[in-house]
Amino acid sequence: MTLDLRSGCPINLTMEVIGDRWSLIILRDMMFGNRRHFRELLKHSLEGIASNILAARLKRLMDLGLITRADDPSHKQKAIYSLTEAAIQLVPVMAAIGGWGRRHLPVTEELSIRAQLLEEGGPDLWNDFMAELRAIHLGDPAAQPPGKSVLARLNEAYEAVVRRNNGAC
Amino acid sequence: MTLDLRSGCPINLTMEVIGDRWSLIILRDMMFGNRRHFRELLKHSLEGIASNILAARLKRLMDLGLITRADDPSHKQKAIYSLTEAAIQLVPVMAAIGGWGRRHLPVTEELSIRAQLLEEGGPDLWNDFMAELRAIHLGDPAAQPPGKSVLARLNEAYEAVVRRNNGAC
DNA sequence: CATAACCGGTTTTATTCTGCAATCAGATTT
DNA sequence: AAATCTGATTGCAGAATAAAACCGGTTATG
Numbered sequence: 001m002t003l004d005l006r007s008g009c010p011i012n013l014t015m016e017v018i019g020d021r022w023s024l025i026i027l028r029d030m031m032f033g034n035r036r037h038f039r040e041l042l043k044h045s046l047e048g049i050a051s052n053i054l055a056a057r058l059k060r061l062m063d064l065g066l067i068t069r070a071d072d073p074s075h076k077q078k079a080i081y082s083l084t085e086a087a088i089q090l091v092p093v094m095a096a097i098g099g100w101g102r103r104h105l106p107v108t109e110e111l112s113i114r115a116q117l118l119e120e121g122g123p124d125l126w127n128d129f130m131a132e133l134r135a136i137h138l139g140d141p142a143a144q145p146p147g148k149s150v151l152a153r154l155n156e157a158y159e160a161v162v163r164r165n166n167g168a169c
Numbered sequence: 170m171t172l173d174l175r176s177g178c179p180i181n182l183t184m185e186v187i188g189d190r191w192s193l194i195i196l197r198d199m200m201f202g203n204r205r206h207f208r209e210l211l212k213h214s215l216e217g218i219a220s221n222i223l224a225a226r227l228k229r230l231m232d233l234g235l236i237t238r239a240d241d242p243s244h245k246q247k248a249i250y251s252l253t254e255a256a257i258q259l260v261p262v263m264a265a266i267g268g269w270g271r272r273h274l275p276v277t278e279e280l281s282i283r284a285q286l287l288e289e290g291g292p293d294l295w296n297d298f299m300a301e302l303r304a305i306h307l308g309d310p311a312a313q314p315p316g317k318s319v320l321a322r323l324n325e326a327y328e329a330v331v332r333r334n335n336g337a338c
Numbered sequence: 339c340a341t342a343a344c345c346g347g348t349t350t351t352a353t354t355c356t357g358c359a360a361t362c363a364g365a366t367t368t
Numbered sequence: 369a370a371a372t373c374t375g376a377t378t379g380c381a382g383a384a385t386a387a388a389a390c391c392g393g394t395t396a397t398g
Binding site: 003005006007008009010011012013014015016017018019020021024025028046047048086089090092093094095096097098099100101102103104105106107108110111112115 | 172174175176177178179180181182183184185186187188189190193194197215216217255258259261262263264265266267268269270271272273274275276277279280281284
């Protein structure tokens, strides 16, 4: 479960890591949805990942150093998955990919509002978001930026669109 | 050969398009290596793509509207593949992916110099490069920016590293 | 204390995708 | 006429993927 190293090209190597249908989806859910447990990733998966695929991908992402696994003290069977620094640095990649998809593919409004904010926020917002992820996943409270949580802002914008599109609630 | 549309999330949809080991590699070679013919893409492929895979991916990329195919007037059997505007707009995605790979994966110096320049150049350089690609692939000479060709600059930097690493030539 | 729900997965089976090598027919070059 | 080049296609074996059922242990609930 290691890289093929077909070539030393950065684009090739990155695609060897995230060039499949599920790896980036899992990282997206951990990053933007704050899913940290196996069942959370499985049940709330928009795209409906199968449990065997999820298990295989989590193992692979661990081998590649993009996530880590720790026991959850609150439950003897629970595992907590965390993003590593390498995965956190995928934020600009997520922003670029999300931005492209938003402009060229049949996205839904609710699900693309986060991509829009992330794109419009630019590198400054990405850095705040990455600092926030470091605080959450690497246990580095010093990394927590002041100001309002980027994650909270993204999710509030999402909720607002959902509310608006559902009409009066 | 269409998208699954597993969800309307921009990141998911983009990964449905480029989330495999070869699609982005082919677009990279067309974009940065100016490979326009089947044999060029096949023979000069660093990663060694197989001809059946290349044929299948070219067909798929056409169906998805990322490339177009035209007859080459110089040879009745030759086809010229061109990037569409949608594919050209993948430049920032390529830059982000290349930048991440350069920082986190075992890239070779020669092959990562382009990624480095593209990253350091930022949006201004990307726009120049995209304008240049429009001139080349969409036959829009008005799009050709003044100043020195980005493609030429990237390739010269690559050649310079190759020369330097080979010692005296 | 019984039992139902939850935990992170594994197993099974079927289907699809991938990679490799050989091959193809028409067009061009030598 | 022969060799080479063109964009592919075919056949095959092995790998990857997907769906569903299932598992033993843990925790919350009545």
